[in-house]
Amino acid sequence: MDDDMSDIGGEDAFEGEDVGLDLLEEELRRATAILDPVPAELRQIAVDAFALHDLDAKIAELTFDSVVDAIPVRGATDVPRMLTFHAGGVTVDVELSAHGLMGQVLPPQTAGVEVLGGPVAGSPLQTDAMGRFTYGEPPAGPFALRLRTGQGVLVTDWLTV
Secondary structure, three states: OOHHHOOOOOOHHHHHHHHHHHHHHHHHHHHHHHHOOOOHHHHHHHHHHHHOOOOOOEEEEEEEEHHHHOOOOOOOOOOOEEEEEEEOOEEEEEEEEOOEEEEEEEOOOOOEEEEEEOOEEOOOEEOOOOOEEEEOOOOOOOEEEEEEEOOEEEEEOOEOO
């Protein structure tokens, strides 16, 4: 067999092919995003459906949003957004500002908290003995909270910042 032909079936022959396939895949993704973008409504449905991957989770309904329910104060700037969610006997109060979010679970209890922003969960947080938690980054887009308490899993409604 000729020495020049020995590498035809070897690993070296396919080494550059992986890079070429990655570039082709990226080009196809870009073309699809331009020529056939995912509708915003479908994207929101997918995000909402992902929140339900905990099938036994209770959905905490938004019962107060300061953007909708509060009376605006003239001259006030950088006012934090206040949110209240209810599910069963649990209430979650959240203050959303440019510096992040703070919240409290009532009645006070320890709980694991995740800030959801699409398919990727944020860093896991833990409430203190008073049920308080803080997250140092404001959500960049639609978000929800997932709480794991002694009574089970609770997921808030999704909100747009």
